[in-house]
Amino acid sequence: MYLGLDLGTSGLRGILVDDTGHVVGDAEVSISTSTPKPSWSEQDPLDWTNACEEVVGKLRVGNRQAFSKLRGIGLSGHMHGATLLDPDGEILRPCILWNDTRSADEARTLDQTPEMRAISGNIVFPGFTAPKLEWLRANEPDVFSKVGKVLLPKDYLRFWLTGEYVSDMSDSAGTSWLDVDTRQWSEKALAIGHMRTEQMPSLVEGSDRGGELKVRLRQDWGLSNPVVVAGGAGDNAAAACGIGSINDGTGFVSLGTSGVLLVAREAYAPDPETAVHCFCHAVPDRWIQMGVMLSATNSMNWLSRNLGEPVERLAASMPGKLNGPSAITFLPYLSGERTPHNNSHIRGAFLGVDISSEPAELTQSVMEGVSFGMRDCLEALKSTGTQPNSLMAVGGGARSQFWLETLATVLQVPLEMPKGSEFGAALGAARLAICAVNGAEPAQVMTPPEIRERIEPRGDLIDAYENEYRRYRQFYQALAPLALR
Structure with missing residues (x-):
């Protein structure tokens, strides 16, 4: 048996x-996020370990015999977080998360250093790890002086599981300290950010061994045999493993908390000026290119909270089939934006609202606005030479047929719906564990799922949505200068 753990922003x-990848049990525990100041987003790493204890407890209760045969654990987690430990491994402060933009000025300064883009293959975005440490150096110098290790969120969970300081290439590529071409820490990039190599974890491929479960935890969990902990992956690379996207040109669009349009590549092909992310994949000799928007289903969560209606009820209010764009335009920049704008200051807006506007119209405009944001990501990927013929659709937003039809029509790309419900980051993490334990080739383990449905763009509505997309782009250009105050 193999355990895949996916540490998401909202839960574990x-x-x-x-051995075949068949799911025999699952469990989930929520995790809260603190926002003590505007643009701040933090979590307590102890909440992650407590959640892990709860998840394992639930799995053991429901699957005691199967769990007793556990041989490997794979880890996936939200990227870019700064988990700061002193030389004794004690937590120094809450983890600064991926959607925290307090370090926008520090990111800009690092990004203007010519070597940074050349080394990392990416813009230094405010959400990345390196600018967070520069913010810490300027604003919390006492804490900065005590930093013995910087770990990404899933790698703190690994430290708790194994006692080892280890990370994988895919997650580490989102720090701005990794040479994404050679897949090793860059002493130059670290020095630019006033960091040292000894403050970094050691590196392994995601499908290799990344530690062994502590004896104490084995005993507590009723396990008699050693348990390997795989290198694991950042959440998007893990999701690509879960859905079988490891070969060149295969990819997916994810409507999760953030929105991701990912394509696997067999060669390193960075193009930072497009704001497309170019990271290592979780398996050797592969990379991924991603367009990333910060608020996808989080835009629906925001609307739900402010209207006082559950997301499910808002989604159910949509028509049975697509009937053309809403008269309202929504800009989904609730936390700034990455691809293609790299703008931490821009904020969301509704345009075209009038006195007759109803919640259903606002809901449709939010779904469309997120779809237009994903179209921005696709256009950025196209400019790098990547043109997917079809994309698998995953994430919570993929449960809405109306949203999927909107997205397919806006992207003008067919969307494929996998059969079954288990093909995300947790499955990808479990698949990495299978490789780490058995030495299996990733291509043999990370196969794509059977497709249950293919959603084609609505040819009769493409022009209407294309015109609305152009308006959306014009609204961004008009409002962006007003966000700088």
Whole structure:
């Protein structure tokens, strides 16, 4: 048996799978996020370990015999977080998360250093790890002086599981300290950010061994045999493993908390000026290119909170089929934006609202606005030479048929819906564990799922949505200068 643990922004999910990848058990525990100041986003790493204890407890209760056969654990987690430990491994402060933009000025300064883009293959975005440490150096110097290790969120969970300071290439590529071409820490990039190599974890490929479960935890969990902990992956690379996107040109669009349009590549092909992310994949000799928007289903969560209606009810209010764009335009920049704008100051807006506007119209405009944001990501990917013929659709937003039809029509790309419900980051993490334990080739383990449905763009509505997309782009250009105050 193999356990895949996916540390998401809102919770920790664990799935237990057998050698064939069949899921025999799953459990989830929510995790809260603190926003003590505007643009801040933090979590307590102890909440992650407590959640892991709860998830394992639930899995053991429901699947005691299967769990007792556990041989490997794979880890996935939200990227870019700064988990700061002193030389004794004690937590120094809450983890600064991926959607925290307090370090926008520090990111700009680092990005203007010519070597940074050349080394990392990416813009230094405010959400990345390196600018967070520069913010800490300027604003919390006492804490900065005590930093013995900087760990990404899933790698703190690994430290708790194994006692080892280890990370994988895909997650580490989002720090701005990794040479994404050679897949090793860059002493130059670290020095520019006033960091040292000894403050970094050691590196392994995501499908290789990244530690062994502590004896104490094995005993507590009723396990008699050693348990390997795989290198694991950042959440998007893990999701690509879960859905079988490891070969060149295969990819997916994810409507999760953030929105991601990812394509796997067999060669390193960075193009930072497009704001497309170019990271290592979780398996050797592969990379991923991603367009990333910060508020996808989070835009729906925001609307739900302010209207006092559950997301499910808002989604159910949509028509049975697509009937053309809303008269209202929504700009989904609730936390700034990455691809293609790299703008931490821009904020969201509704345009075209009038006195007759109803919640259903606002809901449709939010779904469309997120779809237009994903179109921005696609156009950025196209400019790098990447043109997917179709994309698998995953994430919570993929449960809405109306949203998927909107997205396919806006992107003008067919969307494929996988059969079954287990093909995300937790499954990808479990697959990495299978490789780490058995030495299996990733291509043999990370196969794509059967497709249950293919959603084609609505040819009769493409022009209407294309015109609305152009208006959306014009609204951004008009409002962006007003965001700088």
